[in-house]
Amino acid sequence: MAEPNTEMPEVLVLGRPTIFQFYDEQLSQKFRILKPWESSLPLDQFISTHAQSVQAVMCSPKGIGSQLSSSLLRLFPLLRLIVTTSAGVDHIDLAECRRRGISVASAATVFSEDVADFAVGLLIDVLRKISAADRFVKNGLWPVQGDFPLCSKVGSRKVGIVGLGSIGLKVAQRLEAFGCIISYISRKKKPVPYPFYTDVHELATRCDVLVICCASTDQTRHLIDEEVLLALGKEGIIINIARGDIIKEMELIQCLVQGKIAGAGLDVFKNEPNVPEELLSLDNVVLSQHVAFLTEESFRDLYELISGNLEAFFLNKPLLSPVLDD
Amino acid sequence: MAEPNTEMPEVLVLGRPTIFQFYDEQLSQKFRILKPWESSLPLDQFISTHAQSVQAVMCSPKGIGSQLSSSLLRLFPLLRLIVTTSAGVDHIDLAECRRRGISVASAATVFSEDVADFAVGLLIDVLRKISAADRFVKNGLWPVQGDFPLCSKVGSRKVGIVGLGSIGLKVAQRLEAFGCIISYISRKKKPVPYPFYTDVHELATRCDVLVICCASTDQTRHLIDEEVLLALGKEGIIINIARGDIIKEMELIQCLVQGKIAGAGLDVFKNEPNVPEELLSLDNVVLSQHVAFLTEESFRDLYELISGNLEAFFLNKPLLSPVLDD
Numbered sequence: 001m002a003e004p005n006t007e008m009p010e011v012l013v014l015g016r017p018t019i020f021q022f023y024d025e026q027l028s029q030k031f032r033i034l035k036p037w038e039s040s041l042p043l044d045q046f047i048s049t050h051a052q053s054v055q056a057v058m059c060s061p062k063g064i065g066s067q068l069s070s071s072l073l074r075l076f077p078l079l080r081l082i083v084t085t086s087a088g089v090d091h092i093d094l095a096e097c098r099r100r101g102i103s104v105a106s107a108a109t110v111f112s113e114d115v116a117d118f119a120v121g122l123l124i125d126v127l128r129k130i131s132a133a134d135r136f137v138k139n140g141l142w143p144v145q146g147d148f149p150l151c152s153k154v155g156s157r158k159v160g161i162v163g164l165g166s167i168g169l170k171v172a173q174r175l176e177a178f179g180c181i182i183s184y185i186s187r188k189k190k191p192v193p194y195p196f197y198t199d200v201h202e203l204a205t206r207c208d209v210l211v212i213c214c215a216s217t218d219q220t221r222h223l224i225d226e227e228v229l230l231a232l233g234k235e236g237i238i239i240n241i242a243r244g245d246i247i248k249e250m251e252l253i254q255c256l257v258q259g260k261i262a263g264a265g266l267d268v269f270k271n272e273p274n275v276p277e278e279l280l281s282l283d284n285v286v287l288s289q290h291v292a293f294l295t296e297e298s299f300r301d302l303y304e305l306i307s308g309n310l311e312a313f314f315l316n317k318p319l320l321s322p323v324l325d326d
Numbered sequence: 327m328a329e330p331n332t333e334m335p336e337v338l339v340l341g342r343p344t345i346f347q348f349y350d351e352q353l354s355q356k357f358r359i360l361k362p363w364e365s366s367l368p369l370d371q372f373i374s375t376h377a378q379s380v381q382a383v384m385c386s387p388k389g390i391g392s393q394l395s396s397s398l399l400r401l402f403p404l405l406r407l408i409v410t411t412s413a414g415v416d417h418i419d420l421a422e423c424r425r426r427g428i429s430v431a432s433a434a435t436v437f438s439e440d441v442a443d444f445a446v447g448l449l450i451d452v453l454r455k456i457s458a459a460d461r462f463v464k465n466g467l468w469p470v471q472g473d474f475p476l477c478s479k480v481g482s483r484k485v486g487i488v489g490l491g492s493i494g495l496k497v498a499q500r501l502e503a504f505g506c507i508i509s510y511i512s513r514k515k516k517p518v519p520y521p522f523y524t525d526v527h528e529l530a531t532r533c534d535v536l537v538i539c540c541a542s543t544d545q546t547r548h549l550i551d552e553e554v555l556l557a558l559g560k561e562g563i564i565i566n567i568a569r570g571d572i573i574k575e576m577e578l579i580q581c582l583v584q585g586k587i588a589g590a591g592l593d594v595f596k597n598e599p600n601v602p603e604e605l606l607s608l609d610n611v612v613l614s615q616h617v618a619f620l621t622e623e624s625f626r627d628l629y630e631l632i633s634g635n636l637e638a639f640f641l642n643k644p645l646l647s648p649v650l651d652d
Contacts, residue, residue, distance in 0.1 A: 022476065114454075117480040117504060121450035128440075128621075130447050131460040133614035138606045142599040142615045150348065153623040154443040177503035178443060273468040280464045288459035289468045295454075297479040 008032040009314040012047075012054045014072075016063030017085040018294070023303040030307055033058075036065065047075060056081040056313060058306065061091040062272070062290075070096035081313045083306055087111055087167075087293070088243060089323055090216040097324055105309040108321035109166040110301045111293035116170035118292035119211050119241045122265030123159075123175070125286045126237050127152045132283050152235075152262075155179030160207035162200060162223070163214025163242065164190050171211050183207065186214075200224070204231035209239065216243035226251040229261050236261040241292040244270040253278045256285060267292045334358040335640040338373075338380045340398075342389030343411040344620070349629040356633055359384075362391065373401060382407040382639060384632065387417040388598070388616075396422035407639045409632055413437055413493075413619070414569060415649055416542040423650055431635040434647035435492040436627045437619035442496035444618035445537055445567045448591030449485075449501070451612045452563050453478045458609050478561075478588075481505030486533035488526060488549070489540025489568070490516050497537050509533065512540075526550070530557035535565065542569035552577040555587050562587040567618040570596040579604045582611060593618045 012034040013020070020027070020035070027033055034054070036046040043065050055078050059068055068082065070093045082092060083105045097104050125131050128151045136142065159175050161168040161184040172182045172194060183195040185203050190196070197203040200223055204210060210232060214220045224247040229236065238261065240247055249270045255261045256279075263284035269275050272290055279285055308320045319325055337353075338360040339346070346353070346361070353359055360380070362372045369391050381404050385394060394408060396419045408418060409431045423430050451457050454477045462468065485501050487494040487510040498508045498520060509521040511529050516522070523529040526549055530536060536558060540546045550573040555562065564587065566573055575596045581587045582605075589610035595601050598616055605611055634646045645651055 113481050113505070114479055117450060118454055118456070120504075121447065121454055121456050124443060124447035125451065125456055125460075128444055128447055129617075130444075130451055130612065130614060131457040133617055134451075134457040134612050135461070137601055137613040137615050140606065142601065148615060148617055148620065150620055150622045150625060151617070153440055153621040155439050156623075174500075174503045177500045178446075179439070275463055275468065280466065286456065286460050287463040288456060289463050289474060291455075291459055291474055291477070294474065294476055295479040296476045297482075299476060 009056065009310070010034060010050070010054060011056045011058050011310060012050055013058045014068065015060040015066030015091070017058060017060035018062070019060075019085050019299060019302055019306065022299050026303060027307060031310060037063075051075045052077065054079060056083070056310060058083045058085065058310070059091070060085045061088060066091050068092040073097070073100065073102070081105070081310075081319075083309050083313075085302060085306060087115075088215055090243065094324060103313070103319060103325050104323040105313075105319045105321050105325075106323050107302055107305065110305055111298050112166040112170055114295045114298045115167045115241050115292040116174060118267065118288075119167070119171050119213070119239050119265075120174045122239050122241070122267065122286055122288070123209060123211065123237065124154055126239070126263040126265045126284070127154055127157070129283075131286050156181065157209055158183070158207045159209045159211060160184065160197075160203040161186075161194075162203070162210055162212045162246075163220070164192065164194075165213065165215070167241070168211070168213035171213060180209075200228055201231050204228045204236070207232065208235055209237045212238070212240040212242045212246050214242055214246065216245055220246050222246070222248050224248065224252070226255065229255040232261055234260065234262060238264045238266075240264070241267045244268045244272065249276060256282060335382065335636070336360060336376070336380060337382045337384050337636060338376055338402075339384045340394065341386040341392030341417070343384060343386035344388070345386075345411050345625060345628055345632065348625050352629060353633060357636060363389075377401045378403065380405060382409070382636060384409045384411065384636070385417070386411045387414060392417050394418040399423070399426065399428070407431070407636075407645075409635050409639075411628060411632060413441075414541055416569065420650060428650070429639070429645060429648060430650040431639075431645045431647050432649045433628055433631065436631055437624050438492040438496055440621045440624045441493045441567050441618040442500060444593065444614075445493070445497050445539070445565050445591075446500045448565050448567070448593065448612055448614070449535060449537065449563065450480055452565070452589040452591045452610070453480055453483070455609075457612050482507065483535055484509070484533045485535045485537060486510065486523075486529040487512075487520075488529070488536055488538045488572075489546070490518065490520075491539065491541070493567070494537070494539035497539060506535075526554055527557050530554045530562070533558065534561055535563045538564070538566040538568045538572050540568055540572065542571055546572050548572070548574050550574065550578070552581060555581040558587055560586065560588060564590045564592075566590070567593045570594045570598065575602060582608055 011031045039046045087107045159180045164184040164186040185197045265286045267288045337357045365372045413433045485506045490510040490512040511523045591612045593614045
């Protein structure tokens with residue numbers, strides 16, 4: 001093992017960013033990466049060992065220590081930069097960062113195409129029962145049970161995009177090619193040809209499918225509740241590739257179990273990695289483990305963006321993907 | 327049960343068309359449908375009971391008695407029309423029909439959108455491991471095994487369409503919206519902006535993915551063999567929503583098992599409903615039971631087309647979707 005180069009700029013990592021599964025070596029060649037998970041110290045002691053000197057933190061919304069609250073941030077007197085490996089920044093107290101003059105950089109749109117592809121894949125899967133078919137055939141049921149229920153067509157389905165940002169727009173563009181009819185809600189009206197609504201309940205009333213693409217904020221938390229699901233109706237389908245807490249999970253489960261909506265494709269959950277037991281046995285639900293963003297290509301791009309942001313910071317240059325830049 | 331109306335035109339059904347699961351009552355109100363599967367007679371006796379009078383046969387490529395060979399057709403001296411509930415007509419001896427002046431009508435493009443949607447769904451599933459993720463989460467593995475392999479991006483993948491008919495064109499149009507790069511082979515060059523190849527081996531060499539969309543004919547049978555698969559290469563993916571016999575199934579299985587290609591999405595097989603045992607345990611393969619065409623919407627359209635063709639025939643009007651019209 002090479003001697004740690006104390007000349008290299010120091011970066012403390014909080015949470016457990018998936019990028020270290022793939023780009024640990026490359027990042028460690030450029031920066032002195034302080035990894036709590038490789039230390040024998042408990043996290044709080046590891047943090048207090050380095051807190052006085054650390055200027056840059058890399059973080060992810062997953063893993064222990066991933067919530068960058070104001071009390072955690074207070075431990076780092078010299079902190080000037082937080083780089084998160086996620087597009088969302090709901091795990092970072094942005095108000096505190098702004099107050100302290102801490103810059104924040106995110107993964108920006110690096111994952112947008114992959115997440116949009118996955119959302120469309122989940123929707124086709126739920127409508128056309130692909131995972132259920134794969135299970136049926138692999139369990140040897142085809143020669144035994146001949147018949148299979150009819151599925152629903154993708155085309156001409158009325159799809160409401162909840163949050164027409166970078167991901168939502170790409171979902172819309174892909175689904176248009178299938179002949180879906182798109183409308184959306186978003187914080188503001190966008191220069192797109194799709195009907196714009198301001199109320200999610202009204203959007204649900206007019207749609208067969210809702211695809212959740214918005215950030216998790218105080219305004220979007222629990223946005224999708226029983227009332228919205230009932231407005232979507234018995235043929236309704238929910239796709240969520242955003243954040244678990246945007247949906248009232250127990251109310252969604254009840255609607256699915258009681259047949260008040262038709263199905264769901266869920267990549268995110270309230271208490272990851274724990275998925276509510278009731279969902280595991282439902283044939284009209286397709287589940288995945290928060291992997292909508294996880295491709296070789298997006299991780300290569302993420303590595304370049306993360307290390308570019310850190311290099312820019314240490315060279316006093318503008319960040320590549322600032323959320324807050326002071 | 328209503329008395330069979332002997333005034334209604336008689337239609338003998340061969341094979342076991344799925345449409346009778348859903349539109350039996352409606353068809354039986356318009357025609358005197360002769361169904362071997364509801365008779366206590368063996369099929370050959372059932373046929374000989376009705377063979378002298380039957381002018382119209384409805385058939386499907388699935389089920390016992392589904393092969394309309396010249397020897398079977400010889401049993402029906404007055405046969406003037408065959409309506410198949412499928413887009414493909416490889417189960418009908420067309421040369422014999424032509425010789426005898428028997429008209430043939432098919433499902434034409436009724437299923438094209440649904441089959442294209444399903445093909446795209448299978449490709450996203452194989453690249454992004456959606457069925458595998460669903461299995462992983464539903465088996466409770468997420469909290470136990472944290473990591474999951476990186477997937478491959480859909481966009482910028484080079485996709486070769488094998489057969490740019492109605493289905494192939496719709497697959498191409500959908501995948502373009504994901505940023506895939508499309509090329510194709512077909513019997514003849516089409517007025518499309520995609521590069522055209524005449525040799526499937528050359529197409530495979532230039533592509534990451536082959537989507538099989540062609541009809542099963544003497545020219546396409548076993549078109550995809552080991553040599554083509556090796557040309558596609560280790561990252562290669564095969565999607566087949568056409569017919570099982572277009573691929574040399576054992577050579578495909580060997581390439582999948584030995585990692586000579588990366589994965590497959592298969593809706594059709596050589597000996598349906600039997601799927602080779604080796605495929606059932608592969609995590610990089612998504613399987614379905616010949617359901618790419620199976621939606622409520624396409625079956626409603628199929629019912630209208632089938633009954634429209636039969637009505638036209640008995641009224642001496644032109645068929646709605648003729649393959650052969652005499």
